[in-house]
Amino acid sequence: MQIVLAPMEGVVDHLMRDMLTRIGGFDLCITEFVRVVDQRLPARVFRRLCPELEYGGKTPAGVPVRVQLLGQEPNWLAENAAKAVQLGSPGIDLNFGCPAKTVNKSRGGAVLLKETEQLYHIVKAVRQAVPAEYPVSAKIRLGYDDTALTLDNASAIEAAGASVLTVHARTKADGYKPPAYWPWIAHIRQRIAIPVIANGEIWTPAQARQCQQEATTQDIMLGRGALALPNLAQSIRSGQPAMPWPEVLQLLMQYSEFEVVGDKGKYYSNRIKQWFSYLKLQYPEAAELFSQLRLLKRNEDILRLLQQQLSNCYHN
Template sequence: MKLLLAPMEGLLDFVLRDVLTRVGGADRCVSEFIRITGSLLPDKVYLRTMPELRNGSRTLAGVPVRAQLLGSDPASMADNAANLARLGPEGIDLNFGCPAKVVNRHGGGASLLQDPEQIARVVAAVRQAVPAQLPVSAKMRLGFNDRLKMIECARAMEDGGACEIVVHARTKLDGYRPPAYWEEIPRIREAVSVPVVANGEIWTVQDALRCREVSGCDDLMLGRGIVADPGLALAIRAAVARQGGGAAPQAAAIGWPQLVPQVQRFWQMVCEDLEPRQRAGRLKQWLNLMRRRFAEAEAAYQEVRTQTDQRAISAWVAALPQRDLACEWAWPESPATADCPAPADPAA
């Protein structure tokens, strides 16, 4: 079984990839998409989205990261893929699933699911442009407005040279509304010979087990579910091992006390690597998702959700291990400051 971390624009970036792969359980990550619109991008654009390229295309925990490209012009995609290949990514993934209107309006992402022939041209151009040993994979949805062409699209990806296909089991029209239609994935699996990975609405261990059973896929891609519960991949591995009659991995359950050092590291990286205007929002965004799983995250979110002062937030984050979140935090009255210090001694 392989468990992959999904590419999620504006959420699962290099900061969360670092934190989540430190918690453990993931076999591979995929970067957020790098948009290709016609020009040859400079190296700094690839590195901004995927700084792991400076570390052998791995997170600091050692988990490989595959770079994702989004575009519809075969020649531009090929040129940029070849340029990116110089930087040594673990592989290149092609985005045929993004439902964003601004992306679809310009012919990228899920909009290509209306044109299987163009998908085949894009995949083939990229496959031919990069070294033979470099994996080229693809991610798709079940379709644009309907599922009528999903088999054609999957075959087009395989025919173009994709070595693996991740299927987000919803159409573009479905967006992110539940449910995910895992029962459609077996039709795609039967139509292609390359590995197929199931994705969509995997929030819990029970979801993962049912997705594997319904889709027939051994391998899963985790998105918002693992952001909400960073121990999800480890818990899935333990459950699958027990289901198969084997010994479960010797790992303690990941509870809030084990996550506090990761919240501290997350805030440290946010302060070091993101623009000041983004920092408080990113912490609130993560806590907001984690409160689905942890009562302590709910309390933390309620404490921090109205705060914008970065020095005050840093003091709050640094104090987390010593504090009972049931007690109200006395926020200092201080003017907004430009930068924030790193939390004291964040755990590695």
């Protein structure tokens, strides 16, 4: 069983990858996407989104971190893929699943699921640009508006030379509304021979087992579920009980303590609030605390509130 940490734009940055991989259970992380349009990007762009490149392409816990690219032009994606690998990425991931309107309007992400031939050309160009020993993975949804091209898209990606395919078991039109259609992943696995990773609507160990059964694959990718329950990967892998709320508070404090240069903490205060939107789904205490935290804008004020809450936990 392989468990991969999903590339959640705006939430799973290098600090979150560090924390979640220290907790354990993950075999691989994928970065937030590097947007490729019409140029070869400078090294600083890759290092900003993937500081792990400076440390062998791994988190401090030793988990590999694969750079993700999002774009529509095969040649530019190929050039940037080669650059990312030269900088230390242990492979390349291609984003064909992002449902964001701003991305889709500029012909990136899930909208490419309407263009099977273009998927093929992109994956083939990147595969040819990246040395054979480095994996090239792709992530798709079941389709854009419907599933008419699901199997064709999967076959095209395999034929172009992809090493692995991750499938978020919903269309773009489905968004993130339950359910995820895991049996569709089983249909894809019947069509292609490369490994397939199942993704979507895995919040608990029981749902992970159900997904694995319905998708007929042991390999899974965790996104929102891992943010809602920080030790979800370990719970799935070893039956570890849910992380107690005081330990979650300590994680939140750790996240808030990072020094921020230039933006006076706004970046991290926004991201910690986004994290709370997921924690509220598993921890009633998070919903109550968020009513106070959402009004705060400075990291030091957020940290003070978290310290107060942790102290209350130990004195009640």
